[in-house]
Amino acid sequence: MKYQLRNTMLDILIRIEKDHGFSNLLLNHELKQRQLNEKDERLLTEVVYGSLQHQMTLDYYLSKFVKSKKKLDIWVQSLLRMSFYQMIYLEKVPDHAVIHESVEIAKQRGHKGISSFVNGVLRSLQRQGVPELTEIKDPIERIAIETSHPEWLVKRWSEMYGMETTANMCRNNLEHHPLSIRIQPLRTSREDVMEELKQSGIECRASIFSSQGIIIEKGNIFRTNLLKDGKITIQDQSSMLVGEMLAVEPEMNVLDSCSAPGGKVTHVAEKMLDKGTIHAFDLHAKKIKLIDEKATTLQLSSILAQKGDARKLADKYEKESFDRIVVDAPCSGLGVINGKPEIKYEKSEEDIQRLAKIQQDILNEVIPLLKENGLLIYSTCTVDTEENNQVVRQVLKNHQDISIDLSFRDELPVEIQEAPGWSEEGLQLFPQDFHTDGFFLTRLKKIR
Numbered sequence: 519m520k521y522q523l524r525n526t527m528l529d530i531l532i533r534i535e536k537d538h539g540f541s542n543l544l545l546n547h548e549l550k551q552r553q554l555n556e557k558d559e560r561l562l563t564e565v566v567y568g569s570l571q572h573q574m575t576l577d578y579y580l581s582k583f584v585k586s587k588k589k590l591d592i593w594v595q596s597l598l599r600m601s602f603y604q605m606i607y608l609e610k611v612p613d614h615a616v617i618h619e620s621v622e623i624a625k626q627r628g629h630k631g632i633s634s635f636v637n638g639v640l641r642s643l644q645r646q647g648v649p650e651l652t653e654i655k656d657p658i659e660r661i662a663i664e665t666s667h668p669e670w671l672v673k674r675w676s677e678m679y680g681m682e683t684t685a686n687m688c689r690n691n692l693e694h695h696p697l698s699i700r701i702q703p704l705r706t707s708r709e710d711v712m713e714e715l716k717q718s719g720i721e722c723r724a725s726i727f728s729s730q731g732i733i734i735e736k737g738n739i740f741r742t743n744l745l746k747d748g749k750i751t752i753q754d755q756s757s758m759l760v761g762e763m764l765a766v767e768p769e770m771n772v773l774d775s776c777s778a779p780g781g782k783v784t785h786v787a788e789k790m791l792d793k794g795t796i797h798a799f800d801l802h803a804k805k806i807k808l809i810d811e812k813a814t815t816l817q818l819s820s821i822l823a824q825k826g827d828a829r830k831l832a833d834k835y836e837k838e839s840f841d842r843i844v845v846d847a848p849c850s851g852l853g854v855i856n857g858k859p860e861i862k863y864e865k866s867e868e869d870i871q872r873l874a875k876i877q878q879d880i881l882n883e884v885i886p887l888l889k890e891n892g893l894l895i896y897s898t899c900t901v902d903t904e905e906n907n908q909v910v911r912q913v914l915k916n917h918q919d920i921s922i923d924l925s926f927r928d929e930l931p932v933e934i935q936e937a938p939g940w941s942e943e944g945l946q947l948f949p950q951d952f953h954t955d956g957f958f959l960t961r962l963k964k965i966r
């Protein structure tokens with residue numbers, strides 16, 4: 519491996535640690551700037567994500583070799599984490615190469631003492647190997663260290679969903695999830711896109727979540743023109759359920775209260791054959807551009823994107839204005855840890871409580887805007903009963919004219935009908951069920 523590549527990995531890890539940057543955004547930015555070859559790109563992604571994904575496990579191992587109580591500098595800690603990651607998890611990278619290059623980096627960035635410290639720690643790991651995690655007796659702590667999820671989260675999930683589901687979820691969050699894409703059906707067909715992908719050497723299969731969905735099993739879709747040409751967009755399969763279950767028709771009046779970057783709203787527009795109006799809001803002005811860009815790329819013109827607080831929409835619209843409403847609410851994101859590992863280290867129980875309040879406020883605000891017999895989908899990309907089931911329960915208490923309508927369950931493929939996460943409040947998809955994001959959705963119906 520080239521020395522420069524390891525330096526870049528280290529720079530990215532330091533930035534994520536210091537600035538709490540989003541790993542996927544930072545990585546994409548670096549990859550664009552550096553124009554690496556495919557092999558280096560894959561390795562850089564693997565080491566950065568791997569070091570982050572396994573951070574707590576790596577720190578546990580590190581603590582067995584670094585006895586000093588003094589806190590390590592961020593760059594030294596990040597360098598050791600990524601070196602441990604490569605030595606423990608990556609068979610294809612020889613230990614001696616990792617040690618040699620890490621010591622060189624330490625020399626370059628620090629003083630001689632630091633480089634011999636790094637050398638000593640890495641050579642001890644090479645000699646002794648890692649300690650057994652079975653020595654950790656408490657099951658919550660063991661899952662936490664083994665799968666690198668904070669203990670409070672493992673405890674919280676195990677109380678909500680049981681120990682087995684929690685352990686499976688934590689382990690699954692470390693596994694590779696395939697990318698999925700959605701075709702723009704007004705411009706192409708799934709068969710044509712799958713054919714084009716195959717011609718480009720990309721392995722794929724049809725998704726069971728949506729007739730527009732395709733799972734990419736191997737190969738890089740960024741090397742085709744499909745995205746640029748607006749024939750496909752990237753979207754997790756679980757998110758496709760929103761567009762599928764909203765039961766829209768052309769010419770409907772639709773509200774999407776939290777739209778950016780526009781994944782679901784563009785799906786809904788496609789389902790409406792781009793006829794009618796979708797009022798798409800997001801709190802942040804700069805994100806409106808993202809919705810417009812996505813709609814433009816996909817050649818959709820029925821989306822009216824504007825800045826607005828979903829908790830204040832009753833000032834803008836009359837009661838019973840909309841046939842359909844989507845509330846894809848801001849959430850803790852505990853369902854997307856697989857792709858954004860930093861989430862698990864940064865979120866707290868206070869965040870969850872704060873978000874549950876916002877979610878309720880948004881729903882309370884928009885429910886009166888729904889027409890009689892109208893449908894509303896509430897969704898989050900999180901796995902947490904406080905933000906999902908309890909929010910739904912609370913909102914039902916506040917609105918006597920709303921009921922939960924899970925009749926869409928029968929329309930779904932049997933595998934999804936039989937998913938373990940169904941409850942009276944809706945469907946909680948766990949990441950281990952179908953290798954999708956962890957996702958919650960439910961459908962509410964306005965009754966009299």
Ligand SMILES: C[S@@+](CC[C@H](N)C(=O)[O-])C[C@H]1O[C@@H](n2cnc3c(N)ncnc32)[C@H](O)[C@@H]1O
Pocket residue numbers: 757775776777778779780781782783799800801802805826827828829846847848849899
């Ligand atoms: C889960 S994301 C939405 C994803 C989007 N529906 C999609 O499919 O691409 C939640 C969005 O809600 C926005 N948001 C947060 N608070 C809001 C509020 N009070 N009103 C409107 N939007 C809000 C965030 O900026 C964020 O873009």
